[in-house]
Amino acid sequence: MHFFETHRLTKAFGGLIAVNNVTFHVEEGEIYGLIGPNGSGKTTVFNLITAYYPITSGTIRFRGKEMNGLPTWKVCKEGIGRTFQIVKPLARMTVLENVMTSAFCRTSNTAEAREKALEVLQFCEMEKKIDFPAKGLTIGDRKRMEIARALATSPKLLLLDETMAGLTPQEQADGVQLIRKMRNAGITIIIVEHIMHVIMNLCDRILCINYGQEIARGTPAEVANNQNVIEAYLGKE
Amino acid sequence: MKSLYAKIAVLALLAVFPLFVGSDYYRHLVIIALMWVVIGASWNLLAGYTGQVSFGHAIFFGVGAYTAGLCTTQLGISAWWGMLLGGPAAMLVGILIGFICFRLRGAYFALATIAIAEILRLIAIVWRDFTEGMQGILIIQTFRSKVPYYYLALGIAVICMLLIYKIIKSKWGFYFIAIREDQDAAEALGISTFRYKSLSLMVSSFFTGLAGAFYMNYMGFIDPEVVFSLHFISIMAILVSIIGGAGTMWGPSVGAFIMVMLQELFRSSFFGYAPSWVSHAHAMAFGVLVILVIRFMANGVVGDWSKITNLWSKGKPAALVTNGN
Ligand SMILES: Nc1ncnc2c1ncn2[C@@H]1O[C@H](COP(=O)(O)OP(=O)(O)OP(=O)(O)O)[C@@H](O)[C@H]1O
Ligand SMILES: [Mg+2]
Numbered sequence: 001m002h003f004f005e006t007h008r009l010t011k012a013f014g015g016l017i018a019v020n021n022v023t024f025h026v027e028e029g030e031i032y033g034l035i036g037p038n039g040s041g042k043t044t045v046f047n048l049i050t051a052y053y054p055i056t057s058g059t060i061r062f063r064g065k066e067m068n069g070l071p072t073w074k075v076c077k078e079g080i081g082r083t084f085q086i087v088k089p090l091a092r093m094t095v096l097e098n099v100m101t102s103a104f105c106r107t108s109n110t111a112e113a114r115e116k117a118l119e120v121l122q123f124c125e126m127e128k129k130i131d132f133p134a135k136g137l138t139i140g141d142r143k144r145m146e147i148a149r150a151l152a153t154s155p156k157l158l159l160l161d162e163t164m165a166g167l168t169p170q171e172q173a174d175g176v177q178l179i180r181k182m183r184n185a186g187i188t189i190i191i192v193e194h195i196m197h198v199i200m201n202l203c204d205r206i207l208c209i210n211y212g213q214e215i216a217r218g219t220p221a222e223v224a225n226n227q228n229v230i231e232a233y234l235g236k237e
Numbered sequence: 238m239k240s241l242y243a244k245i246a247v248l249a250l251l252a253v254f255p256l257f258v259g260s261d262y263y264r265h266l267v268i269i270a271l272m273w274v275v276i277g278a279s280w281n282l283l284a285g286y287t288g289q290v291s292f293g294h295a296i297f298f299g300v301g302a303y304t305a306g307l308c309t310t311q312l313g314i315s316a317w318w319g320m321l322l323g324g325p326a327a328m329l330v331g332i333l334i335g336f337i338c339f340r341l342r343g344a345y346f347a348l349a350t351i352a353i354a355e356i357l358r359l360i361a362i363v364w365r366d367f368t369e370g371m372q373g374i375l376i377i378q379t380f381r382s383k384v385p386y387y388y389l390a391l392g393i394a395v396i397c398m399l400l401i402y403k404i405i406k407s408k409w410g411f412y413f414i415a416i417r418e419d420q421d422a423a424e425a426l427g428i429s430t431f432r433y434k435s436l437s438l439m440v441s442s443f444f445t446g447l448a449g450a451f452y453m454n455y456m457g458f459i460d461p462e463v464v465f466s467l468h469f470i471s472i473m474a475i476l477v478s479i480i481g482g483a484g485t486m487w488g489p490s491v492g493a494f495i496m497v498m499l500q501e502l503f504r505s506s507f508f509g510y511a512p513s514w515v516s517h518a519h520a521m522a523f524g525v526l527v528i529l530v531i532r533f534m535a536n537g538v539v540g541d542w543s544k545i546t547n548l549w550s551k552g553k554p555a556a557l558v559t560n561g562n
Pocket of ligand 1: 013036
């Protein structure tokens with residue numbers, strides 16, 4: 001039994017098959033990369049795992065439990081957290097309130113939720129910004145708050161969807177640090193990212209998809225040298 | 238702290254008001270305003286905090302009022318039982334509406350509330366054997382004095398505000414606001430948006446129903462055109478909240494007093510100082526008021542209080558004063 005696995009995962013939007021027979025597994029403690037050109041179906045895979053869309057066919061198993069049919073909020077309760085490629089801050093709340101809201105996932109006590117939120121914000125090095133209104137944050141801070149919010153639900157598996165896109169090189173470097181720190185804290189991570197040096201640096205294994213289908217898998221070095229991957233990203237000669 | 242003292246002062250003032258003001262007319266106005274504090278706060282919890290806008294709060298007010306009235310006409314028991322049964326009856330209707338509408342997002346709920354309020358109004362008109370139809374329900378009031386009703390209304394308002402305050406400061410409050418801000422994000426944080434929208438509606442419909450039951454007992458008379466009215470109840474509930482400040486804790490309370498005062502000014506043609514046609518213009522005046530508030534104080538009197546005080550102290554036009562929130 002794998003920590004997390006999908007089996008022949010498929011999603012059709014009408015005639016468009018956005019995810020096509022994708023099978024992969026992730027072991028506990030891994031950082032797993034999911035890459036592919038624009039529109040290849042990466043975000044859709046995340047949306048299937050977290051039940052934003054119903055699955056057309058295939059199965060998802062997490063820690064031995066079949067996840068098909070669970071509503072989104074229960075997927076979170078089961079221990080799968082996520083961030084959104086297009087960030088979704090709770091705009092008219094402060095940073096602390098945003099993170100407290102998600103900390104209520106594991107407690108109904110306000111003081112405990114607050115404590116957990118402060119702890120997570122400290123972990124994410126956002127403690128100076130706890131009272132900022134979320135709508136006023138820079139894109140870098142919004143992305144970081146998304147991560148903090150996902151962390152406060154105490155996930156065992158975390159899905160990160162392009163959390164580095166649009167960040168400055170310094171912010172990217174800090175982001176890489178943060179992801180390593182999360183892994184060291186015992187969280188398994190699936191990461192979708194276009195920035196190659198980030199992916200190559202962080203991931204233990206990588207799955208590359210194009211048009212919803214697997215085109216390569218393996219270690220970062222193997223995937224980087226795979227002819228299919230090079231063609232998918234750069235086009236055929 | 239300062240604002241806590243202010244609230245205690247206002248409460249103390251309200252508590253001694255009937256001891257100093259003997260006029261039934263003014264006592265009546267404050268009783269009605271206190272009733273609107275409850276309805277406004279209820280609407281605000283659902284729409285202002287949870288983001289689920291209702292255009293039909295008359296549903297719950299009417300069901301509460303009719304529950305009390307029917308206790309007397311159908312069961313032959315005191316309409317005061319309505320104070321016990323009116324809230325739960327309205328809540329039951331709320332649960333049903335939520336069950337049907339809250340699995341979907343968008344305008345379904347708002348549209349359904351308008352439709353259901355209309356349906357209930359028509360049922361109350363047509364089903365004469367049960368509801369007395371257009372004739373309405375008339376009961377004999379228990380007290381001739383306004384004072385018992387006054388303190389009952391004050392008690393209900395205080396309990397309602399304390400409870401809603403507690404809710405807003407708790408996990409529920411965080412969840413309600415999260416749902417208002419972004420339902421997709423809320424689900425990702427482990428929030429069953431369906432369950433928490435329903436809970437918000439349950440609290441909201443309960444207190445609105447309780448206010449309806451109180452109205453029956455206090456006025457001694459209800460008919461479908463009043464208690465299920467889009468204009469007098471559903472829209473008024475929205476105005477009370479928006480004028481005072483939707484999504485603020487105390488906005489609807491302030492809005493209730495402003496709106497009841499305005500309504501009375503128009504109803505009485507400014508106590509007879511204005512020509513009598515003014516009394517027919519109040520719907521239009523409310524419309525103008527809403528436009529002004531949305532243009533200059535989108536967050537209501539309470540939400541944009543700093544704009545108002547700035548206007549006073551510096552004489553700057555309100556629209557140019559940016560406020561921090
Ligand atoms: N809700 C939807 N309805 C219809 N088609 C959709 C929907 N969501 C995604 N798609 C389509 O599915 C395909 C995969 O989209 P997806 O967002 O998963 O790609 P992606 O790999 O995340 O791309 P990017 O790198 O640009 O974020 C695209 O062709 C997209 O247009
Ligand atoms: Mg994407």
